[in-house]
Amino acid sequence: MKLIADRLDRISPSLTIAMTAKARALKAAGKDVIGLSSGEPDFDTPRNVKDAAIAAIERGETKYTDVAGTTELRKAICTKFKRDSGIDYTPEEILVATGGKQVIFDALVATINPGDEAIIPAPCWVSYPDIVALAEGTPVIVQCGQNAGFKMTGEQLEAAITPKTKWLILNNPCNPTGAAYNAAELKALTDVLMRHPHVWIFTDDIYEKLAYDGFKPATVLEVEPRLKDRTVTMNGCSKAYAMTGWRIGFAGAPISLIKAMDKLQSQSTSNTSSVSQAAAVEALTGPQESIEDMRKVYERRRNMVVDMLNAAPGLRCHKPEGAFYVFPDMRGCIGKTTAGGKKIETDEDFTIALLEEAGVATVHGAAFLSPGHFRISYATSDAALSEACTRIQKFCAGMK
Amino acid sequence: MPALAERLSRVSVSASVIMTIKARELAAQGIKVISLASGEPDFPSPPHAIEAAHQAALAGDTKYPPQDGTRRLKEAVQRKFKRDNNLDYALDEIMVTNGGKQSIFNAFMATIDPGDEVLIPAPFWISYAEMAKVAGGVPVTINCPQNNGFKLRPEDLDAAITPKTKWVMLNFPNNPTGAACSRAEMQAIAAVLMKHPHVWIMTDDMYEHLIYDGFEFCTIADVEPRLKDRTLTVNGASKTYAMTGWRIGFCGGPKALIKGMMNMQGQATAGVSTISQAAVAAALDGPQDLVRERAEEYRQRRDLVVEMLNAAPGISCHKPEGAFYVFPNIAGCIGKTSKGGRKIETDSDFAMALLEEKYVATVQGTAYGMSPYLRISYATNTENLREACGRIQEFCRELS
Numbered sequence: 001m002k003l004i005a006d007r008l009d010r011i012s013p014s015l016t017i018a019m020t021a022k023a024r025a026l027k028a029a030g031k032d033v034i035g036l037s038s039g040e041p042d043f044d045t046p047r048n049v050k051d052a053a054i055a056a057i058e059r060g061e062t063k064y065t066d067v068a069g070t071t072e073l074r075k076a077i078c079t080k081f082k083r084d085s086g087i088d089y090t091p092e093e094i095l096v097a098t099g100g101k102q103v104i105f106d107a108l109v110a111t112i113n114p115g116d117e118a119i120i121p122a123p124c125w126v127s128y129p130d131i132v133a134l135a136e137g138t139p140v141i142v143q144c145g146q147n148a149g150f151k152m153t154g155e156q157l158e159a160a161i162t163p164k165t166k167w168l169i170l171n172n173p174c175n176p177t178g179a180a181y182n183a184a185e186l187k188a189l190t191d192v193l194m195r196h197p198h199v200w201i202f203t204d205d206i207y208e209k210l211a212y213d214g215f216k217p218a219t220v221l222e223v224e225p226r227l228k229d230r231t232v233t234m235n236g237c238s239k240a241y242a243m244t245g246w247r248i249g250f251a252g253a254p255i256s257l258i259k260a261m262d263k264l265q266s267q268s269t270s271n272t273s274s275v276s277q278a279a280a281v282e283a284l285t286g287p288q289e290s291i292e293d294m295r296k297v298y299e300r301r302r303n304m305v306v307d308m309l310n311a312a313p314g315l316r317c318h319k320p321e322g323a324f325y326v327f328p329d330m331r332g333c334i335g336k337t338t339a340g341g342k343k344i345e346t347d348e349d350f351t352i353a354l355l356e357e358a359g360v361a362t363v364h365g366a367a368f369l370s371p372g373h374f375r376i377s378y379a380t381s382d383a384a385l386s387e388a389c390t391r392i393q394k395f396c397a398g399m400k
Numbered sequence: 401m402p403a404l405a406e407r408l409s410r411v412s413v414s415a416s417v418i419m420t421i422k423a424r425e426l427a428a429q430g431i432k433v434i435s436l437a438s439g440e441p442d443f444p445s446p447p448h449a450i451e452a453a454h455q456a457a458l459a460g461d462t463k464y465p466p467q468d469g470t471r472r473l474k475e476a477v478q479r480k481f482k483r484d485n486n487l488d489y490a491l492d493e494i495m496v497t498n499g500g501k502q503s504i505f506n507a508f509m510a511t512i513d514p515g516d517e518v519l520i521p522a523p524f525w526i527s528y529a530e531m532a533k534v535a536g537g538v539p540v541t542i543n544c545p546q547n548n549g550f551k552l553r554p555e556d557l558d559a560a561i562t563p564k565t566k567w568v569m570l571n572f573p574n575n576p577t578g579a580a581c582s583r584a585e586m587q588a589i590a591a592v593l594m595k596h597p598h599v600w601i602m603t604d605d606m607y608e609h610l611i612y613d614g615f616e617f618c619t620i621a622d623v624e625p626r627l628k629d630r631t632l633t634v635n636g637a638s639k640t641y642a643m644t645g646w647r648i649g650f651c652g653g654p655k656a657l658i659k660g661m662m663n664m665q666g667q668a669t670a671g672v673s674t675i676s677q678a679a680v681a682a683a684l685d686g687p688q689d690l691v692r693e694r695a696e697e698y699r700q701r702r703d704l705v706v707e708m709l710n711a712a713p714g715i716s717c718h719k720p721e722g723a724f725y726v727f728p729n730i731a732g733c734i735g736k737t738s739k740g741g742r743k744i745e746t747d748s749d750f751a752m753a754l755l756e757e758k759y760v761a762t763v764q765g766t767a768y769g770m771s772p773y774l775r776i777s778y779a780t781n782t783e784n785l786r787e788a789c790g791r792i793q794e795f796c797r798e799l800s
Contacts, residue, residue, distance in 0.1 A: 003511055003600075003656060003657060003660065004510060004511060004656075004660045005509070005510060005511050005512050005513050005535070005660075006513050007509070007513075008510055008660055008663055008664065011663060011667060014666065017666075038464075040463060040464050044460045044462065045457070045460070045462040050457040050458060050462075053453075053457055053675065054453075054454050054457060057445075057450050057453055057454070058450075060444055060445075061645065062444070062445045062450075062642075062643060062644070062645040062646060063440060063644050063645045064438070064440055064644045064645055065645065067417075097669075098498050098647075098669040098670075098672075098673075099669055099670055101667075101668070101669055101670050102668060102669045105667060105668045105669070109405065109407070109408075110404055110405055110408050111404055111405050111408075112405055113403070113405050113406055127667065130667055131667050134667055135405065242462070243462060244462070244463055244464045245461065245462040245463045245464060245465055245671075245673065245674035245675070246462060246673055246674070246675065247669070247670075247671070247672065247673045260404050260408055263408060263411055263413055264408060264411070264534070266413065266414060266417065267411055267501075267505065267527055267530045267531050267534055268501065268502060268505040268531070268534075268668060269497075269498035269499055269501060269502045269505070269647070269668075269669060270498075270499055270501055270647070271645075271647065272498075272647065272673075273645065273646055273647045273673040273675070273676050274645030274646070274647075275453065275645065275646065275673070275675055275676065276673050276675065276676075
């Protein structure tokens with residue numbers, strides 16, 4: 001009998017992890033590598049949040065909590081949704097999970113039957129289609145090109161919906177492109193959704209706080225409250241509060257779905273760390289200044305990176321509204337040969353040669369289902385970014 | 401609401417959770433409820449673990465951890481397996497999970513195809529069966545009767561194995577009975593498994609250190625090293641170190657299995673809270689005196705509870721070797737009527753009447769696959785235990 005179940009064969013091996021492993025190996029071999037491949041804030045968790053965690057431990061908050069999270073944290077999440085998006089949720093409509101990823105896993109694995117379809121605009125975080133596939137559903141990928149600002153139109157959505165569509169998965173602002181929808185842009189999508197009452201909406205708003213030039217990313221229920229009985233509004237602490245390691249994600253959704261997600265989670269991991277939950281309460285309800293401080297720094301970095309990349313021959317970099325990624329088009333380099341003698345046929349050739357010859361780790365676009373591009377995370381210091389972009393410019397200029 | 405996924409409709413909510421919630425509701429009305437329903441140590445987490453968590457937060461150890469666990473914790477787990485179990489696992493044969501539950505969930509999801517059978521000695525922790533069902537497997541129970549000390553008889557195991565058997569679950573000391581296996585008993589089980597090379601073995605050793613009267617714990621991969629290449633050894637910090645809320649489980653197993661489990665976890669939750677990992681590394685590597693002191697405390701409680709329950713008319717309570725549960729038989733109470741006028745037809749009736757009339761929360765044996773029994777957790781202080789057992793005696797005396 002073979003050991004591994006068929007469901008795992010449906011998941012593609014993570015290309016991001018492959019790239020990170022390669023960069024780590026080069027670094028270990030003593031090579032000077034600048035890592036722009038990780039989707040993680042370079043800031044430390046705010047001190048007030050750490051102190052709240054320590055205080056919780058001292059109070060003995062080290063026991064099992066309800067699977068869906070402590071009452072205190074679920075109330076804080078309700079406050080957050082009301083304050084930031086004007087959405088009214090009760091604590092019974094909230095679930096806390098181990099990272100935003102588990103919210104996605106819980107929702108999709110609890111609802112998808114074989115053959116159910118989930119519409120996913122691409123470029124996208126590959127975990128969405130992978131989790132859909134793991135749940136035996138069919139990911140329906142809708143390509144949203146750079147010329148459309150990497151955003152899906154109402155027409156594209158309308159064309160993708162079938163009687164088998166169970167979910168639309170939105171990620172606003174988006175990993176890997178940084179593209180974000182404002183209220184007017186989102187309205188075009190929610191109008192379509194109002195005509196298709198069998199479609200559920202999962203909106204991953206984890207990068208909500210990271211938007212620039214005064215842009216305000218909207219969330220589905222702000223724009224169309226009538227979708228509330230079929231929308232999951234997902235968010236978390238990782239990106240806004242630099243709390244990736246604490247593993248706190250959460251969602252608001254109709255009670256019947258929250259109950260189903262709770263049931264699944266009760267049989268996979270139970271509650272999220274009680275200590276991390278206490279930290280999250282402080283993050284959501286304590287002083288919020290650290291968000292704005294970090295946001296300003298990201299905005300400055302984005303501007304620098306976009307300018308420098310657009311000065312590199314063969315690259316064309318869209319300036320996105322949010323997140324901490326840019327997703328430059330590298331198709332102008334295809335067919336050329338690097339200074340190191342490597343022929344560039346694909347985006348993967350490009351990123352591997354860039355890593356090996358220039359010591360800059362990025363992730364190729366195919367890892368986000370959009371070949372011809374690569375992803376740069378600017379969640380690293382200005383100095384490292386400036387040096388990395390200079391290396392990219394030289395790398396591109398050295399191609400023949 | 402779209403129909404939930406078929407896999408979820410096969411899953412039920414845990415009875416111990418239902419009882420705990422019911423007890424909490426009564427307590428909220430101002431009634432003094434004594435809960436013996438929860439499988440959670442009443443002690444605080446060890447001080448050196450708490451200190452390590454503080455240090456980790458302050459030092460900024462708050463970033464994404466590797467999916468399989470931090471190197472620091474994996475090395476501590478490696479030392480633990482060697483020190484306590486004489487097992488040599490390489491670092492790539494170890495992974496860290498959100499509670500022991502996720503180790504089991506990962507293993508089942510990574511290996512079970514529809515129709516694969518999971519053999520579970522009963523009585524058993526209900527989550528084993530539920531997780532097998534989520535993964536599309538078929539739980540098959542093997543009865544371990546009280547007259548054999550609730551232990552697995554080799555001939556029963558042999559008879560239950562079919563060509564479709566993928567896993568055998570072992571959990572000694574056992575939840576809910578407290579039964580443990582001697583080395584000779586484990587050798588007899590191992591001898592059966594040696595005859596069936598297609599069967600994988602999962603041993604949940606969570607209660608390893610809670611074992612009394614000089615009884616010696618053993619684990620199957622140590623007892624029969626030739627089974628190690630198809631055994632997953634699961635353990636964690638929750639019960640040994642009173643660290644339930646921190647959510648740290650871990651396991652050792654063959655590299656191919658661990659790799660599949662990592663792929664699974666990568667889609668479900670990714671890594672585990674860094675703060676919790678730092679705390680558990682300190683618990684595993686730090687002084688172990690607390691573990692022994694607490695075991696002695698649990699032993700005294702067990703003796704008290706067994707004695708008092710056996711003095712209750714209609715109850716017969718086996719004295720088990722380990723864990724912090726006893727599993728009294730209540731056959732002598734069936735068919736009677738409580739003082740409050742409730743007819744006791746089943747152990748569920750008994751547990752519900754006991755809660756509603758005497759305010760003692762327990763869990764009915766049927767929730768663990770064997771009736772008519774009760775599960776009583778003695779992980780609460782002696783005063784509460786004495787009071788609760790007194791109420792149970794009174795409840796039984798008043799049956800007519």
